[in-house]
Amino acid sequence: xxxxxxxxxxxxxxxxxxxxxxxxxxxxxxxxxxxxxxxxxxxxxxxxxxxxxxxxxxxxxxxxxxxxxxxxxxxxxxxxxxxxxxxxxxxxxxxxxxxxxxxxxxxxxxxxxxxxxxxxxxxxxxxxxxxxxxxxxxxxxxxxxxxxxxxxxxxxxxxxxxxxxxxxxxxxxxxxxxxxxxxxxxxxxxxxxxxxxxxxxxxxxxxxxxxxxxxxxxxxxxxxxxxxxxxxxxxxxxxxxxxxxxxxxxxxxxxxxxxxxxxxxxxxxxxxxxxxxxxxxx
Numbered sequence: 001x002x003x004x005x006x007x008x009x010x011x012x013x014x015x016x017x018x019x020x021x022x023x024x025x026x027x028x029x030x031x032x033x034x035x036x037x038x039x040x041x042x043x044x045x046x047x048x049x050x051x052x053x054x055x056x057x058x059x060x061x062x063x064x065x066x067x068x069x070x071x072x073x074x075x076x077x078x079x080x081x082x083x084x085x086x087x088x089x090x091x092x093x094x095x096x097x098x099x100x101x102x103x104x105x106x107x108x109x110x111x112x113x114x115x116x117x118x119x120x121x122x123x124x125x126x127x128x129x130x131x132x133x134x135x136x137x138x139x140x141x142x143x144x145x146x147x148x149x150x151x152x153x154x155x156x157x158x159x160x161x162x163x164x165x166x167x168x169x170x171x172x173x174x175x176x177x178x179x180x181x182x183x184x185x186x187x188x189x190x191x192x193x194x195x196x197x198x199x200x201x202x203x204x205x206x207x208x209x210x211x212x213x214x215x216x217x218x219x220x221x222x223x224x225x226x227x228x229x230x231x232x233x234x235x236x237x238x239x240x241x242x243x244x245x246x247x248x249x250x251x252x253x254x255x256x257x258x259x260x261x262x263x264x265x266x267x268x269x270x271x272x273x274x275x276x277x278x279x280x281x282x
Contacts, residue, residue, distance in 0.1 A: 028110035033073065034083075035103045038095040041076065042084045047118040047142035049135045050164050055090060062094035066101065073104070075124065077111035086117050087124040118143035134164050137180045151184050154192050158199035160210060172208040182212035186219055198222060201233040205240025213263035220267045221274075227267070230275045239274030247273075 049055065074088030083106065085092050095104045111117045122139050125131045140148035155162055160175045160183070167176075177183070187195040198218050202210050218236050221227045231239075240247060251266035258265070 031075075031107045031109045033105050034108055035105050036083060037102065038092045038104050040082060041074070041092050041096075041106070042079070042082050043089050043092075044084055044114065044117065044142075046114070047121050047139040048085070048089055049131065051093075052165060053168075058090050059094045059097060062091060063098050066094070066098055071104075073107045075120070076106045076108050077117050077120070078108060079112075083108065084117060086111065086120045114142065115144050132165070133180050134162070134178050137162070138164060147184065150187060150192060151180065154187055154196050155183065155199065158196045159203040160199050174206050174208045175203045175210065176208055177210035179210060179212040179215060182215045186215055190219065190223065194223070197233050201236040202240070204233075204237035207240065213266060216263040217267040217270065220264070221271055227271050227275075231271055235274035235276065236270055239270040243269070243273055 051059075072088060072091060074092045075086045076083040077086055078084075086109070088106075092104070092106075095101045109120070111120050118139050122136065122143060125136070125139070137148055137151065141152055152162065154160075155177075158175075160177055161173070162180060162183075163176055163178050166178060183195070183199070186198060190198070198215065199210070201218050201222070202214055207214055221231050221236055222233060243250070247266065247269055250269045251262055254260070254269060255262045255265035
């Protein structure tokens, strides 16, 4: 593209019409930029993402393709212990790992409390495709989000352990789950107490991990008019214990044969095994 053509392609930044929009008022002072040693930055694992295999690959990629023209300064907040990264931990780690990068610019914002920093993290990451529901949940809980805290409380009382990600070694313990959306939806539909009963039944049935399909199946058995009079939480747990891994296998076959969702098939399999004697088979 020639110089004249390039110049003609430029346009100035102009304000748009904000009719119907009320401009927000910042609650803090504007950010400031500082050059810092990336190795001196801090990361709060309470709401930040763990370094997964995918994260390590991303850090290595950033190092291999280091280019100041593509550099985005990490967003940090000053705390009593030092500068804490709110957004951009992969960039910070890549800079720390790069042998020829000794300092980087960071944008320092005001976020005195951990809750404020966690809220800021959520704001930066809510619409990003690479953050998982589990990572968002832990950040929300750290920020004091009522829904996230309710999920944690219900799970704790039911013996369910929310994991940040799937186990690296593939080994799940009884009650482990990453189905945070399914648990949250269950609580929204049934309330905390009834949701706990559903989850407790799965834990007593030695589910590992607790899946969204299992949660939906047991919820259906305990609350759907078609099943709830014939089976209770103990019946569900006993059916799971009796069937073991065969429950999921039978459900998969039933689902394929009858062209029904696997969770629905699992509900039927557990119902047939756990229903009270003398009741219909369904």
